[in-house]
Amino acid sequence: MFEVLPARLVQSDLFELAGSPGMVLGCAAGDLLRVADDGRFEVVEQGGNWCIQAAGLGHVSAESFAALRVAVADLPGLAEAPPDLRFIVVTVGRAVGLPVIEQVMDSWAAGIDGVEWWIGNGDHATSSA
Template identity: 50%
Template sequence: MSDDRCAYGHVRVFVELGPSGKPVHEELPAKILKNNDYEVLGSPVLTYGFAAGDRLRVADDGTFDVLERGGNLCIRVFPTARLTDAGINALTTRFEKLDGLVEIPPDLRFIVITVPVAVGFPAVEDAVREWAAGHDSDWEYGNVHDEQGKPLGWWAND
């Protein structure tokens, strides 16, 4: 595939082994770069370690390596109460001001936010903490810490 012609589709990444012992995968929109290399176009809700804009090399079993960071943070928000249109609009407006994107499935079970790390952790955390506190929601980063809670530190190189 030449550099000027890329295909778009989906990439299937490994999340974890489920209770049955079978692998759980998440499927995300992606630009197919070459062979098993993809540019992820949507931040994940289940998989940790990357965000939209990152380039991954994905093995046949769905395990992956991050080849290049796209400069975005992935934030997951988990509402415990039913979301309202006003609440969704407030969150969307707040993150649009930070050049972020708020994505919510039709069943409103979770929220995924993609926002450039360049806006800074304090601005991102202030925005999400204030909104989450007023909307009975928990939140976490999806690509800031490893499985042991240690900061990945990729943003220091961007």
């Protein structure tokens, strides 16, 4: 399994992410990554964003995803997902602060059985079911 993300080439092996990953932990849009030929990467410089990922056994409806998009747009942030909504990725600036993000994500996830969310980058192991 692999995920293709938009990025800007900075040097031969250094890229600035233009989007946050939905399936990979440890990075977010705005981070500078050094990428090896085998696909492994290291974050050289952390950007200004949190990457929040959501998935689970529950089915996320188009309506609930639309509600999340509106809620995170007010932070400001961006919620994205593939057409089948099998996972969701939210990019929010670090300046917003985790308590605000947690409140928005907890409120959204509370209405969907089996869906969990977590911070995909950083040292915080925040998650909710």
